[in-house]
Amino acid sequence: MNQFLPKGSRLHTHENIAALHSVAAMKAAMNAGTILEARAILCDSSHNLLVQLPCMQGIIPREEGAIGIADGTTRDIALIAKAGKPVCFRILRIEMRNGQQTAILSRRIVQESCWEEYLSKYKSGDILPAVVTHLERFGAFVDIGCGIPSMLPIHTISVSRIMHPKDRFVVGQPIQVVVQQVELRRIHLTHRELLGTWEENAALFSAGQTVVGMIRSVESYGIFVELTPNLAGLAEPRSDVSVGQCASVYIKSIIPQKMKVKLVLIDAFENTEPPMPLRYFVHSKHINKWRYAPKDSMRIIETIF
Numbered sequence: 001m002n003q004f005l006p007k008g009s010r011l012h013t014h015e016n017i018a019a020l021h022s023v024a025a026m027k028a029a030m031n032a033g034t035i036l037e038a039r040a041i042l043c044d045s046s047h048n049l050l051v052q053l054p055c056m057q058g059i060i061p062r063e064e065g066a067i068g069i070a071d072g073t074t075r076d077i078a079l080i081a082k083a084g085k086p087v088c089f090r091i092l093r094i095e096m097r098n099g100q101q102t103a104i105l106s107r108r109i110v111q112e113s114c115w116e117e118y119l120s121k122y123k124s125g126d127i128l129p130a131v132v133t134h135l136e137r138f139g140a141f142v143d144i145g146c147g148i149p150s151m152l153p154i155h156t157i158s159v160s161r162i163m164h165p166k167d168r169f170v171v172g173q174p175i176q177v178v179v180q181q182v183e184l185r186r187i188h189l190t191h192r193e194l195l196g197t198w199e200e201n202a203a204l205f206s207a208g209q210t211v212v213g214m215i216r217s218v219e220s221y222g223i224f225v226e227l228t229p230n231l232a233g234l235a236e237p238r239s240d241v242s243v244g245q246c247a248s249v250y251i252k253s254i255i256p257q258k259m260k261v262k263l264v265l266i267d268a269f270e271n272t273e274p275p276m277p278l279r280y281f282v283h284s285k286h287i288n289k290w291r292y293a294p295k296d297s298m299r300i301i302e303t304i305f
Contacts, residue, residue, distance in 0.1 A: 003035055004118040006131035006143035008086045008172070010037045021054050023094070026103060030091035035110050035146070043083045047076045049107075051087065056101040060089060064106040066147070067115070067185070088146045107147065114146040119187060122179045125286050125305030127194070132173045140165040142177065144187060152177065156190040158229035159198075159292060159301075161216055163243065168229060168275055176280055178287065178305070192230065193290040193303050196281035198259050201231035207253050210266060215245045225249050225263055229278065230292070233261030241268040256294045 010016045016037055019029040029036060038058065042050040049065055051058030065082075068074030089105035096102070122128060130142035130150070139153045157168050169175065180188040195201075205211065205227060213233070217224040218241060222234045225247050235249060250264040292301040 002118070004114040004145040006129065006145060006174070007037070007088060007147045008131065010035070010088070011039070011086045023055055023101065026053075026055070026091060027094065030094070033090055035088055035090060035113075037086050037088045040082045040085060040087045043080050047079045049079060049082055049087065051089070051103075051105060053103060056094070056103055057097070058089075058103040058105050059097075060087065060105045060107050064092070064104075064108045067108055067111045069108065082147075110146050111148055114148055115185060118145055119148065120182070122182055122187065124179055124181055125288055126179045127176055127282065127285050127287070128179065130175055130177045130189075132169045132171055132175060135165045135169060135171060137164055140169050142175065142189070144177070144189075150177075150187050150189050152189050152191050156180075156192055158192045158195055160226040160229050160232045161224075163216075166275075167214075167244075168278075170274055175278065176282075180305070190303070193287060194280045194282045195228070195230040195278065197290070197292050197294075198231065198297075199256065199294050200281050201228045202254050202256065202261065204228065204231075205251055205254065205261070207251050210248060210250045213247050213249055213263075214271065215241055215243055215247050215268065218243055223247075223265060225265065227261065231261065233263040235263040235265040238265060238268075241265070244271060245269060246271045257296055257298075259293060259297055259299060 019025050019036055039052045040049045041052045047062040049060040063070045065079040066074050087107055088110050089107045090109050092104045092106050094103050130144045132140055133143050134141040139151045141149055141151050144150050162168055176194050177189040177191055178193050180190050213225040213227045216226045222237055224232045226232045245268045247268045248266040252262040254261050288305055290303045293299045
């Protein structure tokens with residue numbers, strides 16, 4: 001089993017709970033070098049993290065808070081932002097502080113092990129699990145293991161264009177990502193290649209159906225309605241609709257050679273639901289090449305890893 005999972009993955013597991021429930025269990029986990037997880041309840045004025053443990057106080061000293069804190073390559077905001085969130089750690093020692101037993105913990109050691117034993121082994125085209133941690137207009141930040149961050153630029157999230165990553169993801173959502181490139185202590189990611197080709201997505205629909213989609217763009221020549229994250233169709237112009245609305249659309253035709261889906265917009269209404277669960281078409285652990293366009297299409301949209 002992969003021990004270097006994104007944060008929160010082990011928090012409520014039986015093994016994690018058992019390892020933290022008593023002093024004896026914690027000492028055994030310390031001697032075994034077990035990776036544990038608990039919630040940071042406070043970041044103090046010196047940027048030490050106080051961790052909520054069942055049987056004693058836990059402290060992650062500032063310099064043990066993350067890779068790069070000690071040498072200044074990681075800013076202290078990375079620690080401040082952990083208050084209230086799960087953090088993984090190894091137990092360095094248990095000592096008496098102010099008359100009570102205190103566990104001195106290290107998140108840095110776990111992250112260094114994660115890089116050396118897990119993330120550094122990934123290559124371009126490899127697929128790994130991640131958890132969405134933060135959304136900005138330009139992209140989605142994800143945890144790729146033990147709190148180590150990476151980012152999905154907005155254009156890599158899906159073929160269908162979105163205004164903001166919140167149109168596709170929610171914070172805390174587990175997703176799959178593809179490695180584009182590995183540099184020193186940094187992994188560049190993409191996502192759209194896992195959401196299927198044009199043909200795979202178009203095969204989910206047929207002419208004559210009326211389905212629900214999302215309005216992603218309103219142009220003078222027509223309205224682009226997303227049917228799936230990697231498939232959109234074009235309906236005739238209307239002045240009473242706006243980006244972000246849901247739309248019921250009738251599928252007039254599907255034309256693979258031109259990668260076109262012609263639609264008739266029946267109705268538009270406000271969207272009050274969270275993003276739909278993602279459907280992944282790739283179930284292996286690696287891809288070498290992804291070609292979105294059909295073979296007989298004039299357009300070439302592909303990624304070579």
